[in-house]
Each structure stands twice: as C-alpha cells, then as structure tokens.
Amino acid sequence: xxxxTIVGARPQFIKLAPLxxxxxGQYKEVLIHTGQHYDYEMSKVFFDELxxxxxxxxxxxxxxxxxxxxxxxLIKIEEVLVKEKPDVVLVYGDTNSTLAGAxxxxxxxxxxxxxxxxxxSFDRTMPEEINRVVxxxxxxxCFAPTQTAVANxxxxxxxxxxYLTGDVMYDAALKGMxxxxxxxxxxxxxxxxxxxxxxxxxxxxxxxxxxxxLSSIVEAIxxxxxxxxxxxxxxxxxxxxxxxxxxxxxxxxHLKITTPVGYFDFLMLEYQAKKILTDSGGVxxxxxxxxxxxxxxxxxxxWVETVEDGWxxxxxxxxxxxxxxxxxxxxxxxxxxxxxxxxxxERIVEIF
Numbered sequence: 001x002x003x004x005t006i007v008g009a010r011p012q013f014i015k016l017a018p019l020x021x022x023x024x025g026q027y028k029e030v031l032i033h034t035g036q037h038y039d040y041e042m043s044k045v046f047f048d049e050l051x052x053x054x055x056x057x058x059x060x061x062x063x064x065x066x067x068x069x070x071x072x073x074l075i076k077i078e079e080v081l082v083k084e085k086p087d088v089v090l091v092y093g094d095t096n097s098t099l100a101g102a103x104x105x106x107x108x109x110x111x112x113x114x115x116x117x118x119x120x121s122f123d124r125t126m127p128e129e130i131n132r133v134v135x136x137x138x139x140x141x142c143f144a145p146t147q148t149a150v151a152n153x154x155x156x157x158x159x160x161x162x163y164l165t166g167d168v169m170y171d172a173a174l175k176g177m178x179x180x181x182x183x184x185x186x187x188x189x190x191x192x193x194x195x196x197x198x199x200x201x202x203x204x205x206x207x208x209x210x211x212x213x214l215s216s217i218v219e220a221i222x223x224x225x226x227x228x229x230x231x232x233x234x235x236x237x238x239x240x241x242x243x244x245x246x247x248x249x250x251x252x253x254h255l256k257i258t259t260p261v262g263y264f265d266f267l268m269l270e271y272q273a274k275k276i277l278t279d280s281g282g283v284x285x286x287x288x289x290x291x292x293x294x295x296x297x298x299x300x301x302x303w304v305e306t307v308e309d310g311w312x313x314x315x316x317x318x319x320x321x322x323x324x325x326x327x328x329x330x331x332x333x334x335x336x337x338x339x340x341x342x343x344x345x346e347r348i349v350e351i352f
Contacts, residue, residue: 001352002028004086004105006077008036008061008097011169011282013046014263015092015115018171018345020052026349030084034073034097035060045262050172063235066096066127073100081108088113088352091135094128094281102135115168115348117142118149118158119281119302127205128281132302143348145169146305146338165347166340169282173289174342176267186265187272190229190256197256198226198326199273201280203233207297211243213317217297218245220322222252229269231258275326284312288335295325305338 003023007016016031023029033055047054059076061069077100081089091101092115102112117136121129136142136158144150145167153162187194200221207213218240221228230249232240240246249255261269267286270276276287279297284306287294294312306312310333315321 001088002030002084002086003088003090003352004030004032004081004084005090006032006034006097006101007092008034008073009093009095010037010046010260011280012092012095012097013050013052014172014176014282015168017050017052018175019090019115019168019348022345022349027352030057030080030086031055032057032059032077032080032101034077034100035062036069036073036095036097049263050176069096070100073097074104077101077104078108081105081110086110088141090115091139092116094119094132094135096127096131098135099131102138106138111140112138113141113143113348113352114139115143116145116149117162118144118146118151118153120149120152121300121302123300125206129302141351143344143351145340145344148304148338163347163351165351166342166344167285168344168348169285170289170339171342171345173267173286176263177271177290180264180267180271184264184268186261186268190258192227192229192256192272194272195274196227197273198224198228199269199276199278200228200230201233201276201278201283202230202236202297204279204298207279207317208233208236208239214239214243214245216317216319217322218249220317220319221255222248223319223323224326225254226274226326228255229258229273230255231260231266231269233260275329277322277326285339288312289339291335293329293331295322295329297322305336309333309335309338311335 061072088111089105090113091098114135140161142162143165270286271290275293277295284303288306288311296314299316310331313325313329315325
C-alpha cells in the first residue's frame with residue numbers, strides 16, 4: 001500500500017511524527033509538504049528534531065489569502081497524485097493544507113484518511129471550522145481523537161468509516177516530554193524558574209487580523225505584573241508591528257519576547273508554566289496533558305473536554321476576564337482519559 005501524507009503547518013508536523021514512525025517498514029509513505037509554514041522556526045526545525053524524513057515533495061506555496069493558498073495547493077497536489085498513484089491520502093487537522101489535501105484526491109477517486117476528524121467549534125467564521133467540516137465529509141477514514149468527535153460526526157450523518165483512535169498529539173507529547181526533560185535548556189537560557197512565569201501564544205486570525213481584539217489582548221498583557229514568555233508567531237509579529245503594538249510590548253519589563261522555539265523547548269515551556277494563555281487548539285490540549293491551567297483567548301473551542309474537566313477557561317479578548325483568570329483560575333479537578341492512552345498511531349496503522 002502506498003500512502004501519501006500531506007502536511008504544511010507546525011501542528012501537523014508534530015501529529016505526523018508518531019504515525020509516520022509506525023507506518024515505516026509496513027507501508028510506502030510519500031510525504032508532501034505544502035510549504036504553508038515555510039521559515040525554519042515554523043517548519044524545518046520540527047523535521048530535524050522529530051526525526052521526520054525530508055519531504056519527497058515540497059510545494060513551496062508560502063503565504064497568501066485562503067483562496068490563493070488553497071487553489072495553488074490543489075493544482076500542485078493533483079500533479080503529485082497523478083504521478084504517484086497512491087492507494088490512500090492522509091491529512092491532518094484543520095489547515096488550508098488539509099482542505100486542499102482532502103479535495104484533490106477526492107476528485108481523483110482516491111480515498112482520504114483524516115487524522116483528527118470530528119472536531120467542531122461550531123463557529124463558521126473560523127476558516128479552520130470550514131476546513132474541518134469539508135475534509136470530514138470527503139474522507140473515507142475519519143480517525144476521531146475523542147468520543148465527542150465521534151458524536152459530532154454522527155450528528156452530521158457520518159458514521160461509516162469512523163474510528164475512535166485517541167489523539168496522535170497525545171502520543172507525540174508523551175514521547176516528546178521524555179526527550180525534553182533530558183535535552184531542553186530553555187528555562188536556563190531565558191532565565192526562568194519552574195512555575196515562575198506565564199506562557200503566551202497568539203496566532204488565530206480572529207485575534208491577529210482584528211485590531212480591536214489584538215489591542216485588547218495587548219492591553220491585558222501590559223496590565224499584568226507576572227513574568228510572561230511570548231514566542232511570537234511570524235504573522236502575529238507583523239500584525240503587532242502594523243498596528244503599532246510591538247514597541248509597547250517590547251518596552252514591558254515583565255515580558256520576554258522570543259522567536260518561535262523548537263518542539264522540545266516549547267513542551268518544556270508549557271510543562272513548567274504557572275499558567276498558559278493561548279488561542280491555539282494544540283496548546284490547549286498540551287496544557288491539559290501536563291495539568292497546566294489554560295486561559296483560552298477565544299469565545300469557543302473545539303476541545304470542549306478541556307473546559308468540561310475544568311482545566312481550560314474561555315475568556316475571549318476581554319481584558320477584565322483575562323486578568324480575573326490569571327489571578328483566580330486555579331483548577332485542581334480530576335481529569336478523564338478523554339484523549340486515549342498514547343497509542344492512537346498504532347490503532348490507525350492497525351485499521352489500515
């Protein structure tokens with residue numbers, strides 16, 4: 001069996017690593033990197049650290065509007081599919097790479113497998129939500145990470161080809177944390193103490209592309225007395241500069257701004273944070289895995305289990321709610337094993 005795997009963004013490289021390791025030796029895997037994330041900090045460093053083989057095809061799509069990215073990917077992915085003639089195509093998550101990676105093979109009658117199927121924020125203003133819904137309805141194999149995801153698919157009439165596998169990101173986090181504890185020196189490099197700082201990540205278009213939302217978050221951050229570590233996403237850095245907010249942040253003595261860090265260093269930053277502020281779905285999960293309180297800078301989340309279990313609170317961009325959560329959100333409730341047992345990759349390979 002020949003499997004083509006399509007990825008293009010940082011979270012997908014993380015999800016790819018454990019599954020690619022399990023596929024190795026049993027199937028022929030051809031890897032396509034769309035180039036959606038293309039600089040070293042957001043792309044190649046993950047291939048280097050996670051031991052992922054160099055992509056067989058790098059499409060070099062780069063940045064652009066949603067239509068531009070998706071259209072360019074469709075054309076280039078189709079060319080590879082016609083040449084390689086795979087038995088199945090694997091896509092991950094909710095990016096434009098996922099949408100194009102599901103649509104191109106479906107037009108050629110090639111089965112699609114969607115890893116992380118069934119997630120729903122029920123917010124159609126999010127581009128990621130559109131990508132998820134369309135990809136699930138095009139897929140022959142829906143690999144659902146949670147029981148909630150299975151239920152979401154059933155409500156939309158998708159029952160055939162649905163498999164509850166657990167979350168491949170949990171597989172990656174368990175293995176990655178073992179390595180991070182041995183290798184990472186990030187706390188010493190940044191002069192941080194264990195549980196002595198807040199970790200901030202910010203990249204969603206709903207926050208970076210709407211000036212009033214970004215300004216509100218920045219105002220909230222500037223009003224905190226806590227030490228804050230902020231690895232800045234390239235798109236976020238550009239937005240902060242465009243809106244005249246970057247210099248304000250750089251002048252704050254409590255804030256330590258860095259470029260994006262590698263996977264193991266980032267896991268360590270999450271693990272040792274007092275609390276995490278984020279708009280990332282993946283970071284919400286990793287906070288939950290490591291039992292770190294998560295303050296989510298969104299109104300809704302696809303990872304509802306983290307909220308239901310009391311380890312994640314949704315505050316949007318409201319300054320007062322952000323401050324209240326930083327000072328008063330201290331969960332200690334027991335967690336369920338909603339993301340599986342760390343063997344999702346093995347289950348997916350067994351299903352193939």
